[in-house]
Amino acid sequence: MTSTILKTTSQKIKNNLIVVVGPTGIGKTTMAIKLAQQFETEIISADSRQFYRELKIGTAAPTTDELAAAPHHLIGNISIHDYYNVFMFETDALRISSELFQTKQNAIVVGGSGLYIDALCNGIDDIPDVDEKTRNDLVARFEREGIDGIRFDLKRLDPESYAQVDLKNPKRILRAVEVTLSTGKPYSSFRTNQKKKRPFEITKIALNMNRQELYNRIDTRVDQMISEGLVEEVRSVYEFRKLNALNTVGYKELFEHFDGNYDLDRAIELIKRNSRRYAKRQLSWFTRDKSTHWFQPDEINKIIDLINQQ
RNA sequence: GGUGCCAUAGCUCAGUUGGUAGAGCAACGGACUGAAAAUCCGUGUGUCCCUAGUUCGAUUCUUGGUGGCACCA
Numbered sequence: 001m002t003s004t005i006l007k008t009t010s011q012k013i014k015n016n017l018i019v020v021v022g023p024t025g026i027g028k029t030t031m032a033i034k035l036a037q038q039f040e041t042e043i044i045s046a047d048s049r050q051f052y053r054e055l056k057i058g059t060a061a062p063t064t065d066e067l068a069a070a071p072h073h074l075i076g077n078i079s080i081h082d083y084y085n086v087f088m089f090e091t092d093a094l095r096i097s098s099e100l101f102q103t104k105q106n107a108i109v110v111g112g113s114g115l116y117i118d119a120l121c122n123g124i125d126d127i128p129d130v131d132e133k134t135r136n137d138l139v140a141r142f143e144r145e146g147i148d149g150i151r152f153d154l155k156r157l158d159p160e161s162y163a164q165v166d167l168k169n170p171k172r173i174l175r176a177v178e179v180t181l182s183t184g185k186p187y188s189s190f191r192t193n194q195k196k197k198r199p200f201e202i203t204k205i206a207l208n209m210n211r212q213e214l215y216n217r218i219d220t221r222v223d224q225m226i227s228e229g230l231v232e233e234v235r236s237v238y239e240f241r242k243l244n245a246l247n248t249v250g251y252k253e254l255f256e257h258f259d260g261n262y263d264l265d266r267a268i269e270l271i272k273r274n275s276r277r278y279a280k281r282q283l284s285w286f287t288r289d290k291s292t293h294w295f296q297p298d299e300i301n302k303i304i305d306l307i308n309q310q
Numbered sequence: 311g312g313u314g315c316c317a318u319a320g321c322u323c324a325g326u327u328g329g330u331a332g333a334g335c336a337a338c339g340g341a342c343u344g345a346a347a348a349u350c351c352g353u354g355u356g357u358c359c360c361u362a363g364u365u366c367g368a369u370u371c372u373u374g375g376u377g378g379c380a381c382c383a
Contacts, residue, residue: 024347049347059347085344115346124343166341169350175343191343244345251347273336278347284340 015101015200016310020110021117021286022207023279025218027297029062031207032110034300036070039106044096045074046111046120049248052080057225057233058250080245090119114285123196130182138178142170153177158186203310204292205303218275226268249274
């Protein structure tokens with residue numbers, strides 16, 4: 001096993017961060033646990049919804065048994081009422097991994113949130129926090145007037161960003177403008193286009209399978225969530241539906257159902273469809289990174305061999 | 311058994327006065343730097359049921375089938 005390799009020189013063998021990604025429902029949790037057991041290490045979650053302790057069933061968070069099978073980090077560590085973002089994740093995940101590397105050769109990262117994985121592996125630029133008033137005012141203006149005026153502001157305030165961002169995507173425009181207004185410096189000036197160096201190796205493993213089979217798994221899992229009490233879980237957070245953490249597949253559809261906009265069967269159908277679309281978006285993200293090694297979920301032995309070769 | 315109606319995309323259907331076709335939903339592809347399970351962009355994927363006619367040309371008209379539905383027996 002890698003951890004037993006003799007250190008023939010004074011040079012320390014570099015630690016390895018094993019990153020497991022893939023579409024929702026593919027079996028990442030199970031794979032991560034097997035790898036953690038195999039390499040005698042712990043798991044850091046990179047799932048932007050499993051952080052929230054109130055969201056268990058609908059996010060398919062690891063069960064009590066799974067949590068007992070291998071130590072997990074960043075699962076249920078915050079509340080839906082807390083503010084959290086990808087920069088905070090980068091900080092947290094780096095801190096935890098460096099703690100693990102004190103005593104372990106490998107650490108496992110598992111999750112489906114591409115941006116978060118990217119922040120951990122390549123870093124994300126250090127951009128000052130936007131003050132709340134600037135953000136709220138801008139959002140209010142957007143809701144009142146639409147995006148045209150704000151887009152025009154961006155053109156004036158930060159022509160470089162204007163040339164780069166997706167001008168049809170309000171969130172991107174709002175972000176660039178709020179940073180510019182809040183800091184007094186153009187958003188583009190914070191973008192370095194540089195990867196941060198990491199003091200460890202990274203092995204990226206992605207899981208995928210035949211699309212139809214994956215979709216069948218997703219459908220089955222949604223039915224399972226319903227029988228495990230998803231409707232009750234969603235009802236318990238209904239009053240907080242405006243929170244960003246609840247703008248999530250499995251929750252937003254049931255909120256609409258509670259509002260009387262459609263029946264439960266339709267809500268379930270929509271959860272399945274939106275989960276499929278989410279899975280596709282994840283695949284788009286992960287296939288872009290050419291350094292990723294792709295496997296079927298049952299190819300555990302091949303994956304172990306690959307890691308041992310690193 | 312008889313009569314009538316229908317058969318076009320994965321589904322529900324529109325349409326072509328004869329020049330090989332388009333909506334909705336589903337699906338597919340992509341982008342992505344602090345809301346990311348979010349947000350945004352792009353793409354019709356088709357033996358127009360089969361057969362034989364008429365025609366320069368048939369998915370469209372005609373004949374005969376096949377399947378479905380309805381009504382009458």
